[in-house]
Amino acid sequence: MELWINYLQAQSLVDKYITEPYTRLHLRESEVIMRWLARHFWENEEQWWIIGFLHDLDWDITKGSDQTNHCVLVQSLLRDAGGTxxxxxxxxxxxxxxxxIPELRDKKRTTRIxxxxxxxxxxxxxxxxxxxMQPEKxxxxxxxxxxxxKFKNKWFASRCDRNIILECEKAGIGIDEFLQIWLxxxxxIAWELWL
Incomplete structure (x- = not known):
């Protein structure tokens, strides 16, 4: 499968639409873990990390009062940029x-990626x-x-949906291995994340 957007184009899109430093860090984290997962599954690393890098391209625009357009607006942004x-x-x-989000409410994930x-x-x-939570942070x-x-404690970072994280198993990787790869x-890249 083709993306029709390369990394330089992806970086240009992020520079255009993402202004919040924490959103940029989240995109960087997602890019890196997707690359590691692509290696684990013997998938196309470039495709996986570009997808991780661009996945919240509309977040800074849609957060807050317009959040019902998150992942709806990104579709038009990527289509306008030539994305497949x-x-x-x-x-x-x-x-x-x-x-x-009515447009996404009834859709289900079906693929490893x-x-x-x-x-x-x-x-x-x-x-x-x-x-x-670490003493040295x-x-x-x-x-x-x-x-x-912390993953097992549903009260810790309670807005972090454990059921979605457990979808790693549907991708073909157990939760323990997934957490270890993630860590x-x-x-x-900890130095980039200020951690």
Missing amino acids: DFLIDTIASHWYDNES EYSLAAAETLTWLIFATAL KLENVKFESLKS SSMKE
């Missing part, structure tokens, strides 16, 4: 089954919160056991 249906549909899929994207981008919030000090414990990938 594969790129557009995969990115929109991370918000499928969302009751507040869709499950991986949804699980990976959702986990960014849990791992960030776990790092901030450093990602390098987060141990797998701590992350697993390793984030430690690689």
Whole structure:
């Protein structure tokens, strides 16, 4: 499957539409974990990391009062940039089954890349919160056991949907291995994340 958007074009789109530093960090985290997952599954790394990098391209525009357009607006932004249906549909899929968005409410994820994207981008919030709970507030000090414990505690980072994270299993990877891959990938870029 083709994307018809390369990394330089993706960077240009992010520069155009993303202004919030935390959104940029979230996109970077998602890009890196998607690359690691592509390696794990022997998939196309470039496609997977571009999809991770662009998945919230409309977030800074739609957050707040216009959130019902999240993953709806991104479809037109990517189509206008020349993105393929594969790129557009995969990115929109991370918000499928969302009751507040009529266009996406009845859609379901069905492919490995869709499950991986949804699980990976959702986990960014849990791992960030776990790092901030460390005495030094450093990602390098987060141990797998701590992350697993926080994952099991539904009250910790309660807005981080564990059911979506567990979709990693539908992609073909167990939750323990997924958490370990995620933790390793984030430690690689911890200095970029200010953690």
